[in-house]
Amino acid sequence: MNDKPKLNLERVPIPKQAPEERATNFDEVALGYREEQALQEAGRCIDCKKPGCKDGCPVNVDIPGFIRAMKDGDMPGAVRILKSKNSLPGICGRVCPQETQCELTCNLIKKGAPIAIGRLERYVADWEIAHPEAVERGGQEARRNGRRVAVVGSGPAGLTCASDLAKLGYGVTLFEALHVAGGVLMYGIPEFRLPKTIVQGEVDYVKSLGVEIRLNHVIGKIATVDELLEQGFDAVFLSPGAGAPMFLDIPGENLSGVYSANEFLTRTNLMKAYLFPEYDTPIQVGRRVAVFGAGNVAMDASRCALRLGADEVYIIYRRSLTEMPARLEERENAEEEGIIFRLQTNPIRLVGDEQGRVRAVELYETELGEPDESGRRRPVRKPGSEFTIEIDTAIPALGTRPNPIIPLSTKGLELTRWGTVLTDEATGRTSKDRVWCGGDMATGAATVISAMGAARRAAIDIDAWLKGSG
Amino acid sequence: MYRIVKKELLVPNTIYLQAEAPEIARKAQPGQFVIMRVDEVGERFPLSLAGWDEKAGTLDVIFLIMGRSTMKLASLSEGDCIMDIVGPLGKATEIESYGNVLCACSTFGVGPAIPLAKALRERGNRVISVMEARDEGFLFWEDRLKEVSDETHIASGDGCRGKHRRASEFITEHLKSGHKLDRVFAYGRVFMMMECSRATRPFGVKTTVALTPVMVDGTGMCGCCRVSVGGETQFTCVDGPEFDGHSVDWEVLIKRKRAYLREEAQAYDLWQPDNLRKIAGLAGLPERSSAV
Ligand SMILES: Cc1cc2nc3c(=O)[nH]c(=O)nc-3n(C[C@H](O)[C@H](O)[C@H](O)COP(=O)(O)OP(=O)(O)OC[C@H]3O[C@@H](n4cnc5c(N)ncnc54)[C@H](O)[C@@H]3O)c2cc1C
Ligand SMILES: Cc1cc2nc3c(=O)[nH]c(=O)nc-3n(C[C@H](O)[C@H](O)[C@H](O)COP(=O)(O)OP(=O)(O)OC[C@H]3O[C@@H](n4cnc5c(N)ncnc54)[C@H](O)[C@@H]3O)c2cc1C
Ligand code: FES
Numbered sequence: 001m002n003d004k005p006k007l008n009l010e011r012v013p014i015p016k017q018a019p020e021e022r023a024t025n026f027d028e029v030a031l032g033y034r035e036e037q038a039l040q041e042a043g044r045c046i047d048c049k050k051p052g053c054k055d056g057c058p059v060n061v062d063i064p065g066f067i068r069a070m071k072d073g074d075m076p077g078a079v080r081i082l083k084s085k086n087s088l089p090g091i092c093g094r095v096c097p098q099e100t101q102c103e104l105t106c107n108l109i110k111k112g113a114p115i116a117i118g119r120l121e122r123y124v125a126d127w128e129i130a131h132p133e134a135v136e137r138g139g140q141e142a143r144r145n146g147r148r149v150a151v152v153g154s155g156p157a158g159l160t161c162a163s164d165l166a167k168l169g170y171g172v173t174l175f176e177a178l179h180v181a182g183g184v185l186m187y188g189i190p191e192f193r194l195p196k197t198i199v200q201g202e203v204d205y206v207k208s209l210g211v212e213i214r215l216n217h218v219i220g221k222i223a224t225v226d227e228l229l230e231q232g233f234d235a236v237f238l239s240p241g242a243g244a245p246m247f248l249d250i251p252g253e254n255l256s257g258v259y260s261a262n263e264f265l266t267r268t269n270l271m272k273a274y275l276f277p278e279y280d281t282p283i284q285v286g287r288r289v290a291v292f293g294a295g296n297v298a299m300d301a302s303r304c305a306l307r308l309g310a311d312e313v314y315i316i317y318r319r320s321l322t323e324m325p326a327r328l329e330e331r332e333n334a335e336e337e338g339i340i341f342r343l344q345t346n347p348i349r350l351v352g353d354e355q356g357r358v359r360a361v362e363l364y365e366t367e368l369g370e371p372d373e374s375g376r377r378r379p380v381r382k383p384g385s386e387f388t389i390e391i392d393t394a395i396p397a398l399g400t401r402p403n404p405i406i407p408l409s410t411k412g413l414e415l416t417r418w419g420t421v422l423t424d425e426a427t428g429r430t431s432k433d434r435v436w437c438g439g440d441m442a443t444g445a446a447t448v449i450s451a452m453g454a455a456r457r458a459a460i461d462i463d464a465w466l467k468g469s470g
Numbered sequence: 471m472y473r474i475v476k477k478e479l480l481v482p483n484t485i486y487l488q489a490e491a492p493e494i495a496r497k498a499q500p501g502q503f504v505i506m507r508v509d510e511v512g513e514r515f516p517l518s519l520a521g522w523d524e525k526a527g528t529l530d531v532i533f534l535i536m537g538r539s540t541m542k543l544a545s546l547s548e549g550d551c552i553m554d555i556v557g558p559l560g561k562a563t564e565i566e567s568y569g570n571v572l573c574a575c576s577t578f579g580v581g582p583a584i585p586l587a588k589a590l591r592e593r594g595n596r597v598i599s600v601m602e603a604r605d606e607g608f609l610f611w612e613d614r615l616k617e618v619s620d621e622t623h624i625a626s627g628d629g630c631r632g633k634h635r636r637a638s639e640f641i642t643e644h645l646k647s648g649h650k651l652d653r654v655f656a657y658g659r660v661f662m663m664m665e666c667s668r669a670t671r672p673f674g675v676k677t678t679v680a681l682t683p684v685m686v687d688g689t690g691m692c693g694c695c696r697v698s699v700g701g702e703t704q705f706t707c708v709d710g711p712e713f714d715g716h717s718v719d720w721e722v723l724i725k726r727k728r729a730y731l732r733e734e735a736q737a738y739d740l741w742q743p744d745n746l747r748k749i750a751g752l753a754g755l756p757e758r759s760s761a762v
Binding site: 177178179187215216217218221222223243244245247253254255256257259260262263266267271272275276277278279280281282284355356357403404405 | 493494497507511512513514538539542553554555556557558559686687689690691692693694696697698703708721722725726728729730733734736737740
């Protein structure tokens with residue numbers, strides 16, 4: 001304990017598929033640490049007295065604790081520590097923006113590269129999948145306490161709330177609008193970033209706890225929230241995400257060949273259009289694709305387009321690299337694969353042909369002015385900078401907002417001015433009796449980990465409330 | 471899984487199916503639709519509700535065999551199961567006391583016109599139904615339509631039943647001869663709905679049409695079903711499917727519906743040889759019918 005560990009300031013690189021190879025397949029890009037690599041990276045952790053990492057984690061995972069267990073060769077212990085706070089580590093290890101969370105507050109960052117916490121998290125989660133017997137998952141159904149909770153939407157928030165409550169003995173029914181459970185993890189985030197078997201594993205686990213999953217159930221249509229409460233559910237947890245796509249609001253947006261990122265990704269990931277015609281759902285990509293926006297969603301759409309066979313894929317973004325909202329890792333992956341970044345560029349209109357297909361986009365360049373209300377510098381049009389590029393496909397990836405189906409069909413559910421459900425952050429309570437909410441529907445488009453964390457807090461509050469109400 | 475209870479070839483290329491879906495049957499209202507996925511590799515595609523029976527827990531659809539998905543559906547027999555049915559989707563028709571209402575329908579539109587006419591009549595409207603068909607051989611459910619209408623007319627392309635060949639012609643003449651209509655509904659092929667809207671426009675009779683763009687999720691998540699109505703972009707699956715026919719930008723709808731013609735032909739051709747046998751007995755499979 002007393003010998004000062006010598007600092008190793010370089011992280012162990014993660015093996016990846018080579019860019020030229022991966023740009024033509026949908027297999028996972030990052031291959032994950034092997035055992036010796038994981039232990040070497042874990043060995044860099046100095047187990048500091050005042051760990052910053054834990055505070056950087058939105059759900060306060062005991063990061064030094066699970067890394068210590070790894071170093072001690074206690075993998076089941078590492079799994080237990082990790083999962084006591086994060087129910088979806090295999091997913092979060094792959095998709096969390098660690099560089100702005102735990103890894104940003106890792107004390108090593110002052111000297112060199114922070115611990116690759118995300119990669120270690122993923123390693124521990126994948127170890128558990130490979131050693132199903134090693135850790136007691138609490139896989140059996142808990143003794144039923146006779147009370148029932150309905151969970152609406154099966155994304156990370158819904159899956160977490162359902163499993164937490166099932167473990168506490170509640171009879172949980174999870175309603176999902178689509179024909180597959182998993183939310184954005186299934187329909188949005190592509191296979192090459194998050195293999196669907198990992199998500200399916202989590203869904204199967206939730207089922208093994210006795211949660212009944214009812215697919216093809218759009219709440220608000222087949223039954224309203226009020227009807228669920230009347231039909232004998234003691235409480236309802238709303239986690240329908242924020243899935244309604246936004247468009248650019250420029251001329252030409254209804255041409256064929258213009259897809260919202262959600263549609264493009266849903267066709268690709270959920271409907272497996274990349275396997276057309278073995279799968280029935282078609283998708284059109286063409287030679288040149290323009291993706292508008294620069295968040296994770298834009299990176300995913302552009303990289304899918306490339307894998308679907310496009311020759312040139314542009315990311316068109318009106319601000320500069322500094323303001324780009326996508327995770328650094330994903331931006332770098334995209335760049336390596338050959339996505340072309342047209343920064344400080346904004347579209348004027350989409351131009352179509354006789355058949356109503358998109359053929360070109362007119363653009364202008366921007367200069368960055370004073371910061372706007374978001375604190376980022378406002379892009380202004382540079383006079384005389386207009387130009388046109390020919391494209392076959394246009395994909396606005398501008399973010400999403402809450403879907404109106406539940407708000408419109410639920411009496412007494414107060415909304416914010418952004419259309420999200422007004423929710424108490426600490427408890428998930430809404431303005432409506434016996435109704436809780438969490439995930440993107442409460443916060444607007446956010447992250448997997450924050451959705452999961454909110455669902456955990458709501459599960460605790462639902463349990464306390466139902467116990468209190470006898 | 472949703473079991474098929476009844477299946478019937480109504481007229482060439484047009485099939486009636488009844489399937490078990492008790493929860494949907496309990497909530498269905500006129501104007502709504504379902505989305506189906508026939509099998510594991512299937513696409514999601516919408517069909518209008520042509521009826522439902524809450525007690526029996528069943529719903530009815532009528533569909534035209536257009537391409538791969540509808541052909542797959544047609545290849546299932548009574549007792550077989552459809553993998554996924556989700557619904558009821560879309561907004562229900564606004565059933566109000568309008569006065570004199572005309573319901574025009576053609577092909578699969580005859581299905582949803584029946585619960586519509588019934589509900590309108592129950593609200594005290596006087597309902598005139600006009601059914602458009604290519605020729606005598608394509609007429610079906612005339613008796614059912616009569617049962618729920620005060621007056622029923624046929625407009626037939628070959629002139630076999632009176633002088634009107636199109637529903638829109640009937641509407642024009644009816645209005646010209648001084649009859650008053652307070653509301654028109656048109657369900658069926660895009661071209662027919664467009665013509666009906668054109669016929670009522672000079673008389674200022676509000677005309678409701680049920681649009682059929684390509685869809686994926688049907689829950690407002692993808693925007694594939696967007697249409698332009700009165701200059702505004704609307705999502706048909708959540709804001710519709712019914713819109714004011716005088717405000718619809720038909721050109722956008724028609725062009726977007728035709729976006730996948732090449733892929734559709736490819737999928738159909740690939741699927742057809744192995745599976746045509748299964749739908750043998752469904753007489754009169756025509757050449758690929760056009761989308762609009
Ligand atoms: C392409 C893409 C990439 C992303 N990448 C990342 C990333 O790298 N890292 C990260 O942390 N976050 C990422 N995100 C954000 C993250 O996925 C979301 O914040 C998270 O999934 C929100 O979880 P949720 O449970 O609230 O909702 P969702 O995951 O959206 O799930 C909601 C579910 O509810 C269903 N539903 C909706 N309405 C109803 C209804 N009326 N009845 C029944 N069911 C309904 C939906 O079909 C859906 O399955 C990404 C998002 C997208 C779209
Ligand atoms: C709200 C709504 C209600 C409908 N109700 C009926 C009905 O009651 N009976 C009926 O016969 N048809 C109905 N349709 C049309 C029906 O969905 C299409 O005919 C069907 O999807 C064709 O699929 P396919 O693979 O057999 O043919 P394809 O060869 O794939 O397509 C033939 C044409 O159908 C349209 N189409 C293709 N895929 C889709 C899709 N995923 N969603 C919507 N349209 C598509 C396109 O215009 C295409 O050109 C409805 C459509 C909508 C949007
Ligand atoms: S079908 Fe996807 S939004 Fe309407």
